[in-house]
Amino acid sequence: MxxxxxxxxxxxxxxxxxxxxxxxxxxxxxxxxxxxxxxxxxxxxxxxxxxxxxxxxxxxxxxxxxxxxxxxxxxxxxxxxxxxxxxxxxxxxxxxxxxxxxxxxNGLGIDYQVIAGPAFILVFTFMGVILGIAADRFNRARILSVCSIVFAIAIILTGAVKEYWHLVLLRILLAAGESACNPMATGILSDIFPEEKRGLVMAIFNWGIYGGYGIAFPVGRYVTEMNAWGLGWRVPYYGAGVVALIIAVLMTLTLREPERQAIGEESTKQAGEAAEPTWKVLLQPRIVLLCIAASIRHCGGMTFAYNCDLYYREYFPDYDLGWWLFAVTIVIGSIGVVVGGVVSDKFVAKLGVRSRVACLAISQLISTPFAFGSVYLSPVGAMVTLGISYFFAEMWFGIVFAILVEITPLHCRSTAVGVFLFVMNNVGGNLPILVEPVSKAIGYRESLFIFYAGFYLISSVLFFLTMFLMDGPKRAPRDTGHDNPAATLEMVTNGHGARGLRV
Structure with a gap:
């Protein structure tokens, strides 16, 4: 948000x-x-x-x-x-x-749109695909460390800009550095942690998004207004950049490339089975539908994120809801994303990856009426329903990437994450632009009903349909022992016909 x-x-x-x-x-x-x-x-x-x-x-x-x-x-x-x-x-x-x-x-206009949109989004999404492909071929830990240092330096230098074009160039550099984070980190984490913990791990990792959303409000607004050392808006960039640089250096010194693991469905394939080409993997109906559903859900979230502060200032002009929005974002959103990971982990062992998709569909369905209430009711009702909606709605992010890494093979896992993010960010991140023309036709609040709460509902339906394209729980082959799956039944010919001997 x-x-x-x-x-x-x-x-x-x-x-x-x-x-x-x-x-x-x-x-x-x-x-x-x-x-x-x-x-x-x-x-x-x-x-x-x-x-x-x-x-x-x-x-x-x-x-x-x-x-x-x-x-x-x-x-x-x-x-x-x-x-x-x-x-x-x-x-x-x-x-x-x-x-x-x-x-x-006022900080808006075409100049702002350039640095907010193309200078960041285009570089971020295209570099995400390129670095995703690189991650499947080279050392991910080293690439992630270098990109994190580039990202941190770009933030620090942003605080020192003197001209508008400096800002544009640094936005491009920042986007290039940040684009490595999700493809690289998702692949590394999926190789370090087992399936029964993967949803929780992805949820905790993606908690950083909600922490960043929430912290940006007090840091960007109130620290700027403090005008420390007469630097004003530059202080948040210097501070955030120094912290990012420290973390990047620590990661460089401690993070090592883990052994790449066959996980999820790939772990059940027979040895020697030929790997599918990357393009065939990406065009599987279940991945395409999952990507469409995620893009619609991302659009709903971005619509609220882009408009929440404006909406509440406009409809409730005499109330400062900023700190409540901060609390909902960093507290309730964080709890929701972690709970979603834990719940999906509990079911995946027994019901397979299909259960993770079911968690997505159910959580978004529950959040929909409360999302509607958050832009329909007065301040008390709006904040209460927003908190409930946010708890369920934000379960999705960690789960969707846990699903993705479990249904894509090892040789193209990071590439799949990069392409998935490319589509999700370009579709889901740009569709909220339609709020403006629609609001002129039917009203601002009504346009949020459609692109915010309505898109939550549509994503729920699409996740539900995706569920039927996923495999169910893993079944032990008939030639495995019940107590010890490693014990197999080999058929050996010993002169008296084929008999099964336990070896």
Whole structure:
């Protein structure tokens, strides 16, 4: 979940100091028709939160009339700032002799879209495929270590940029470094841990996503506002980059390439059986349908991530729900992703990989009505239903990659993860752009019903259909012992016909 610094929204309240207790004890404000939502944010979290400050310092992006008062709320002012379309009319907006708007850069516009979208997404997805292929042929631990160092250096240098084009180049470098993480780490973890722990391991690994989402909000917003050493928005990048560099160095010194293991379905194949070409593996109906379902689910999650802060600021302008969103993301989301891994591990030993897909379908189905409530109800109901929805909805991420590594053979496992991420990020990450035109036609809240809660439901149906394409539980061959599967029955001819001898 990404917490937007929605400065373009007319509901932007920079100085709002209401806490959650005040919010939940008051009646929700009147919901006004919102302006079109700003463009989607990139997967890199601090960039989204600090965009306004960066744009003002480096002088890029759109200029707009923004609310700028620490003493007034939107319910007090006679005319909202976004109605002014030039500097003079913006400065003329006043209440009781006090100007409450400012004409300044809002951090959005085509310049922001370039660094948030193509400069990151295209490089991230294409490099993910390339590095996934490399991971199936070379030492994954070394590649991951080098890419992690590149990623950390790019973050540190971002804090030192002086020009907009510096920012673009470093976004490209950062995307290249980050793209190695999932294909490499997924393959390494699947070789280190056994099947009965794989769902939990993938869940814990992907917990980093939710931790990153949540931490980006207080670090990107409040640390920037502290203006430590007069560096403002640059401090979060220096701090995050130094931490990333320390972790990358530790990983370089401690991580070793594990022996590659045949896991999941591949472990039951007969010795000497020819390996399928990579393209045939990737075009299996079950992998294609799993990828489509994951892309739809990713779109639902990204739609909420791109719009949650904007939506709650717009419909409940006098309430600061930021810390509650932080708690839902980093606490409830983390619990949900771990519980999903544990539950799928409990069933996979008895019911096979099909049970993991069933967990996906059921969890997304349960989360759907609560997701609907999180954008329909008043603040109390919205936050309660959001917490419940998030618990079940976020079970999916660790499970889906546990499934993927268990149904793809060893020789193309990392390639499959890279291609899977390429499709999922490009489809699921870009479909939320449709929220803007749809919101103009039927309304902002209604568009979220479709692309957020509705896509949760659609993904549940697709995961359910995928379940029938998966293999069931492993069955011991007839020539194996019940107590000791390693004991086999060989048919030996001894002159009296073929008799089974236990050896």
């Amino acid at each position: 990404i917490l937007r610094d929605s400065t373009k929204s007319p509901a932007f309240v920079e100085g709002n100091k209401h806490n959650l207790q005040t919010c939940l004890s008051q009646t929700p404000g009147h919901a006004r028709p919102p302006p079109p939502p700003p463009p989607p944010r990139s997967p890199h979290r601090i960039r989204g939160v600090t965009t306004k400050y960066t744009a003002r310092d480096l002088e890029y992006g759109d200029i707009a009339c923004l609310f700028n008062s620490t003493t007034l709320s939107l319910t007090d002012i006679p005319t909202e700032c976004y109605t002014a379309n030039n500097s003079d009319s913006c400065q003329a907006l006043a209440y009781n002799g006090s100007v409450y708007c400012e004409w300044d850069r």
